[in-house]
Amino acid sequence: MFPEKDSQKLEKQNLNCQENPSTTCFREYLRIRTVHPQPDYDGAIHFLERIAEELGLACQKVEVHPGRVITILTWEGTNPRLRSIVLSSHTDVVPVFEECWSHNPFAAYKDADGNIYARGAQDMKCVTIQYIEAIRRLKASGKRFPRTVHLTLVPDEEIGGHNGMALFIERPEFQNLNVGFALDEGLASPTDNFTVFYGERCPWWITVTCEGNPGHGSRFIENTAAEKLNKVITSFLDFRKKEKERLNLEPGLTLGDVTTVNLTKVNGGVSYNVIPSELTVTFDLRISPAVDLEKFEEQVKSWCQAAGEGVTYKFHQKCMDKNLTSTDESDPWWKAFSGPFREMNLTLQPEIFPAATDIRYFRAAGFPAIGFSPMNRTPILLHDHDEFLNEGVFLRGIDIYCRVIASLASVSTLPTEN
Ligand SMILES: CSCC[C@H](NC(C)=O)C(=O)O
Ligand SMILES: [Zn+2]
Numbered sequence: 001m002f003p004e005k006d007s008q009k010l011e012k013q014n015l016n017c018q019e020n021p022s023t024t025c026f027r028e029y030l031r032i033r034t035v036h037p038q039p040d041y042d043g044a045i046h047f048l049e050r051i052a053e054e055l056g057l058a059c060q061k062v063e064v065h066p067g068r069v070i071t072i073l074t075w076e077g078t079n080p081r082l083r084s085i086v087l088s089s090h091t092d093v094v095p096v097f098e099e100c101w102s103h104n105p106f107a108a109y110k111d112a113d114g115n116i117y118a119r120g121a122q123d124m125k126c127v128t129i130q131y132i133e134a135i136r137r138l139k140a141s142g143k144r145f146p147r148t149v150h151l152t153l154v155p156d157e158e159i160g161g162h163n164g165m166a167l168f169i170e171r172p173e174f175q176n177l178n179v180g181f182a183l184d185e186g187l188a189s190p191t192d193n194f195t196v197f198y199g200e201r202c203p204w205w206i207t208v209t210c211e212g213n214p215g216h217g218s219r220f221i222e223n224t225a226a227e228k229l230n231k232v233i234t235s236f237l238d239f240r241k242k243e244k245e246r247l248n249l250e251p252g253l254t255l256g257d258v259t260t261v262n263l264t265k266v267n268g269g270v271s272y273n274v275i276p277s278e279l280t281v282t283f284d285l286r287i288s289p290a291v292d293l294e295k296f297e298e299q300v301k302s303w304c305q306a307a308g309e310g311v312t313y314k315f316h317q318k319c320m321d322k323n324l325t326s327t328d329e330s331d332p333w334w335k336a337f338s339g340p341f342r343e344m345n346l347t348l349q350p351e352i353f354p355a356a357t358d359i360r361y362f363r364a365a366g367f368p369a370i371g372f373s374p375m376n377r378t379p380i381l382l383h384d385h386d387e388f389l390n391e392g393v394f395l396r397g398i399d400i401y402c403r404v405i406a407s408l409a410s411v412s413t414l415p416t417e418n
């Protein structure tokens with residue numbers, strides 16, 4: 001839609017100024033169309049293999065499902081027996097409504113203010129390149145650290161990770177990584193502070209089926225599916241209202257601290273004048289880790305029972321893992337992660353991630369993991385039109401990762417590692 005305009009501008013930019021090579025690398029990666037529903041994963045893998053060659057990193061590919069490859073780039077530590085640091089990122093991006101963008105979302109156009117527009121600019125191709133550029137810089141300055149650092153580049157996060165990280169975590173190649181601590185994506189923060197995520201809410205996707213008496217659309221049929229559906233929807237949405245009020249009234253709460261309920265689908269009906277014998281409604285719930293999940297399911301059951309006979313529910317997604325990663329100063333991983341921010345006079349704001357990322361697979365397997373994307377003073381634009389990241393913020397993120405990676409990869413031998 002925009003090819004001529006943006007490619008001409010792009011050419012000019014490349015000719016007129018010497019761009020920071022890290023930015024050039026970022027923009028090159030953004031131009032690879034790893035967009036659903038047919039992501040160019042081969043393009044991403046070729047790019048990553050070339051990076052591995054440039055940086056002198058070992059490169060391993062693990063096909064966990066046909067066409068779904070995890071690429072692992074490894075920088076071996078001086079004491080490879082110690083548990084490793086995993087820097088994880090997904091390679092796929094969500095689709096775009098191209099007509100709603102000011103620039104071609106796959107041209108990585110940079111405007112006069114240094115804002116780089118592209119799908120994946122925030123989610124999360126920036127982070128992948130920031131990891132890479134930080135390692136490039138650390139290696140170039142001759143640094144070595146005791147712990148091995150692995151970059152895992154993972155497909156299909158945007159569609160739930162079921163054929164990506166979920167399978168990888170079960171593989172012997174994952175065991176061989178000898179993981180100690182992992183980093184994965186976070187969110188942009190519009191303020192000066194950096195948000196950092198130590199847990200996630202539990203996604204539950206529930207379809208409720210309501211059965212009732214059918215009949216002619218002109219009559220008062222008793223016990224219809226619609227009356228039951230109405231009761232079910234009211235119960236779920238009343239709860240939604242209470243949680244929304246709690247978020248607005250209780251000071252200090254963020255979205256991750258409350259439970260959201262959203263009606264996402266309603267199905268049923270056969271004809272304008274036939275009362276249907278079955279109607280279904282689907283809800284997307286994101287449950288705060290503070291909630292007792294067994295009790296919550298009892299609540300769902302009672303809402304369905306109260307709606308009448310023949311009301312049943314089934315899960316499409318039911319996360320039962322509420323593992324949180326320690327943000328206590330006595331925790332060696334947190335201390336190593338947060339230390340550099342204190343030194344740089346930057347403020348971290350620990351929160352619960354409101355949605356679900358691949359990091360949940362690390363935490364469910366018992367590994368400490370933090371979600372972090374170094375993007376302060378930036379509007380949250382993941383999955384949105386005109387997703388962009390400012391070049392200055394992007395480059396600052398590389399400085400931050402240089403310190404964070406150095407700190408994590410230098411965590412001294414833990415009692416459990418002797
Ligand atoms: C439960 S799998 C779906 C994953 C998706 N992740 C994001 C970040 O949008 C979500 O939270 O809906
Ligand atoms: Zn993401």
Ligand SMILES: [Zn+2]
Nearest residue numbers: 094123158382
């Ligand atoms: Zn996403």
